Amino acid sequence: MRTSFNIPDDVLNEFDRTWQAEGFDSRSRAVREAMQEYIESHTELEAVSGDVTATLAFDYRHEDVIRELHGVQHDFQDVITTTSHTHEGDWCLETVFCRGEADRVRELVYRLRDFDAVGRVTVLSLRL
Numbered sequence: 001m002r003t004s005f006n007i008p009d010d011v012l013n014e015f016d017r018t019w020q021a022e023g024f025d026s027r028s029r030a031v032r033e034a035m036q037e038y039i040e041s042h043t044e045l046e047a048v049s050g051d052v053t054a055t056l057a058f059d060y061r062h063e064d065v066i067r068e069l070h071g072v073q074h075d076f077q078d079v080i081t082t083t084s085h086t087h088e089g090d091w092c093l094e095t096v097f098c099r100g101e102a103d104r105v106r107e108l109v110y111r112l113r114d115f116d117a118v119g120r121v122t123v124l125s126l127r128l
Contacts, residue, residue: 045109045123048102054125056096056109063090064117076108091119 007015019030060069073080079100086093098105105125112121 041123045106045125048106048125050102051100052098052102052105052125054098054105054123056098056112056121056123057093058096058112058121059091059093059119060115061090061117062087062092065115066092068115069094069112069118072108072111076104076111079104079108 015030016027019027022030024030024033060066073083073096076098079098080096081099082097084095084097096108098108102125109121109123112118
């Protein structure tokens with residue numbers, strides 16, 4: 001099946017450099033691989049239940065979203081135990097340590113991923 005995507009030039013250029021360096025035969029093959037990894041990651045996140053301890057790391061454009069992110073963090077005080085924050089130019093890297101019900105932590109992950117100004121959210125989770 002053929003499809004098309006709107007992808008910023010800098011992201012596409014970096015993606016092309018990456019898949020070529022890894023030795024994939026084509027961009028299509030690399031996209032299929034990336035999609036499969038995304039599906040596996042999502043499936044793992046959905047499968048977790050009960051109490052969990054998790055670390056969420058995400059990057060974002062500070063000025064575009066800081067107030068909204070603080071609001072989300074306050075909404076999830078019941079599972080957020082600690083945060084760590086650093087600046088890199090206009091971008092920030094935030095690490096959020098969580099403990100609580102898996103459904104609640106998962107909801108936090110999806111809320112963070114919903115912001116356009118958040119580049120990505122990476123989840124490391126451990127069951128209690």
